[in-house]
Amino acid sequence: xxxxxxxxxxxxxxxxxxxxxxxxxxxxxxxxxxxxxxxxxxxxxxxxxxxxxxxxxxxxxxxxxxxxxxxxxxxxxxxxxxxxxxxxxxxxxxxxxxxxxxxxxxxxxxxxxxxxxxxxxxxxxxxxxxxxxxxxxxxxxxxxxxxxxxxxxx
Numbered sequence: 171x172x173x174x175x176x177x178x179x180x181x182x183x184x185x186x187x188x189x190x191x192x193x194x195x196x197x198x199x200x201x202x203x204x205x206x207x208x209x210x211x212x213x214x215x216x217x218x219x220x221x222x223x224x225x226x227x228x229x230x231x232x233x234x235x236x237x238x239x240x241x242x243x244x245x246x247x248x249x250x251x252x253x254x255x256x257x258x259x260x261x262x263x264x265x266x267x268x269x270x271x272x273x274x275x276x277x278x279x280x281x282x283x284x285x286x287x288x289x290x291x292x293x294x295x296x297x298x299x300x301x302x303x304x305x306x307x308x309x310x311x312x313x314x315x316x317x318x319x320x321x322x323x324x
Contacts, residue, residue: 174216181212250279253287257315261292264314270303272296273324277315292319 185205192201257277265272278290292311296303304321311319 174220177216178209178212181209185209246281250281250287254279257289261311261314264310265307268306268310270296270300270307270310272300272307289315289317292317294319294321295324296321298323 185208189198189201189205192198254277257279258275261277262272262275272294274295276291276293276295278292279287280290282288292315294307294311296307300307301323307321308318311317
């Protein structure tokens with residue numbers, strides 16, 4: 171936008187200087203016509219480049235379930251997604267406090283029929299150096315969430 175404004179201002183300055191040095195008469199009218207056409211081109215150029223840079227290809231996102239749901243369903247989906255992220259981070263911190271570093275943790279939450287959130291699944295991915303800690307990880311998971319996790323060595 172700023173480059174378009176600079177272009178128009180520079181063109182106006184050049185055109186006004188050129189117009190000042192042209193003598194009165196038929197030549198001045200011709201030069202004024204050419205300057206006017208030049209200014210119109212300077213004004214249209216940024217607009218046409220802005221329109222050509224707009225991408226009109228609308229792609230359907232991979233997870234579009236939030237887009238076709240009601241506002242209540244979309245809000246509930248967003249709450250579940252954010253709660254999953256927070257629980258995953260909290261659980262990684264709990265394990266880190268117990269000197270266990272995990273590669274990744276995936277917690278799947280679901281909305282029950284009683285309008286509450288339940289933990290559907292916990293998957294923990296650890297490196298082989300922590301393979302002797304699987305019992306401790308399972309115990310910490312059960313104490314924290316009441317669910318036994320699926321532990322995968324990577």
